[in-house]
Amino acid sequence: MKSTVGVIGGGQLARMMIPPAVALGVTIKVLEEAPGMSAELAATAVGDYRDLDTVLAFAQTVDVVTFDHEHVPQHVLHALVDAGVPVRPGPDALLYAQDKLLMRQKITELGLPSPDWAAISDADELGAFLETHGGRAVVKTARGGYDGKGVRVVDDKNGADDWFIALAEDGRGGSLIVEELVDFVRELAQQVARRPSGEIVAYPVVETVQKGGVCAEVIAPAPTAGDAVAGASDRTVADEARDIAVRIAEGVGVTGMLAVELFETRDGRVLVNELAMRPHNSGHWSIDGAVTSQFEQHLRAVLDLPLGSTRPREEWSVMINVLGGPVGQLMQDRYPAVAERFPAVKLHSYAKESRPGRKVGHVTLTGASLDGVLTDARAAAAYFD
């Protein structure tokens, strides 16, 4: 069995692939951007993921290449493929996680539900969209956005002029995307894994709570109407979410984990918001809450191993991100206080120094009562603020 996985990027997603690699006996090697990153333990090379020679040299030391992020340029990805390196997900799939305009076009082509959207090239086109959508809309850059960056709510046709100017200066031209401001009751995320041979498994759909464009809290599974939680809806939402993600995974040819961020609307529809083709923040609960974590699943998928069970180990899992905290402090400095009060809370540190708003870790709690789990997880997480 081929069993050396190379991960491009040394962030926390690469870090969290290390534990399942150790369990499975899979060798993991990381190309990190700079020394001392989160996945340092498995780093075997340091360098720029945009530099073809650096990436090619790294790829020669592994059986399959995968990613901590989606920023490796297409020409580098294609050069890897041309050199015979298995790249998972491949460039033709990854393209839709790199470019939001292509993604919107593809989702529409697949007949899947998006918010109303348009490609716009100037302020007049933005103005026209605003006029037919109540005067407010979301504008996004096609490339380079994450965690709320490259996304802006505008109520004026000139509200994205700086981005139009930047696009023009870039010389490559291109458009921005404008989308209707969806009147959603909550945000969901659906994760699936697909291996090269075609097998797909789905996790339960989860509810995500964003703060300032950043994922703050995840409840797995997303509560349904029967659970009598505010904002809950019918069970068919879970079926719809799963079907959408499976159709995207197949339609785009994803290998590895795929996360589909979704809006659930007041009138019970589910709309595709964003895609990520890697383990995703909305799936961190699975480390402690599912039989197979998203990180193990990603390794299985990129190695074309049969996929693992996605069954939750307990009824409810709540994951809360640790954002920031006192500058310069490590998350583990607060462990004694938290661990003493919450012995069942799982502590995950990314070994990164705190800066305001920086994701430095997360906590997860699982159990039979959603109310109890949610209350305790929030109380535990508060120690890290």
Add this chain to the structure above:
Amino acid sequence: MKSTVGVIGGGQLARMMIPPAVALGVTIKVLEEAPGMSAELAATAVGDYRDLDTVLAFAQTVDVVTFDHEHVPQHVLHALVDAGVPVRPGPDALLYAQDKLLMRQKITELGLPSPDWAAISDADELGAFLETHGGRAVVKTARGGYDGKGVRVVDDKNGADDWFIALAEDGRGGSLIVEELVDFVRELAQQVARRPSGEIVAYPVVETVQKGGVCAEVIAPAPTAGDAVAGASDRTVADEARDIAVRIAEGVGVTGMLAVELFETRDGRVLVNELAMRPHNSGHWSIDGAVTSQFEQHLRAVLDLPLGSTRPREEWSVMINVLGGPVGQLMQDRYPAVAERFPAVKLHSYAKESRPGRKVGHVTLTGASLDGVLTDARAAAAYFD
């Protein structure tokens, strides 16, 4: 918080400390005996754990020293303590895991139940013990035994002559231990963790099935009479087992994990068999089956962090060792066949080449039905034979 743990020994127990260290953001460094051992990923030094200079130099790079095995000599341990290194468990506790004669004396001194036993210095003393114990007994060397080595059933007063000769040649003198052949219905193992500040937590007592002196299978928790399984007994056995382990942990001053191997007798008594002061094969189920694995618990304990919940995540966990398999093959060569048929089975490879009888990994399955879990876990494990 002090957070660099140094592990002496590069075997699979050190390896299995890596995943929780990564999750907690704890730095783990391993002194391995030779390059390329099971815990290679975290190895920062290679050398002989019996060599004081090697061990002292390694200890200077970490905040606390702990162990993959119990073979570090007392004089080395004491030199570490004298140099101000926190050693957990400390030499005065570890002594009772290193020397079975001292252990028997201590267990008896603590008023805890042992099989009938005696220290013997020659064949006549062995003969006398045999006469009063039905003509058969177990003879053990005080030091150097593990996985069935240094343990022998004898029915003749001259059955341990080679060991007496070896002891005499050793020049240090010393005795062998003889113990009654216990008429047990099953073997149990009780694990507890104790931190320097005194806090103790206990795992559920488990049933262990030995084959050829080696642990083959573990059922967690040990079935009770109510579960209607052959060999089952009353729930009070669990209480007794826990109380015995707690009294040993306190009486000996263990820090870290303590495993107490026990015999359950036909007449409902629980007798102490062996001790181990480290994560133990009987606790591997906890990686997938408990809120806090024994490996995370060991790290918490040696760092004097508050201990984690020992609650099982599901009703039943079954762990089966993978022993041997085709020579030269890696466990992962069989993954495709196993993973396809058993998507919920957790696969753990120690990245060691197979040799007959060598522990190269284990599988764990958890679920609500003991019968189902046991059947499927055994079927999955059989693929690795």
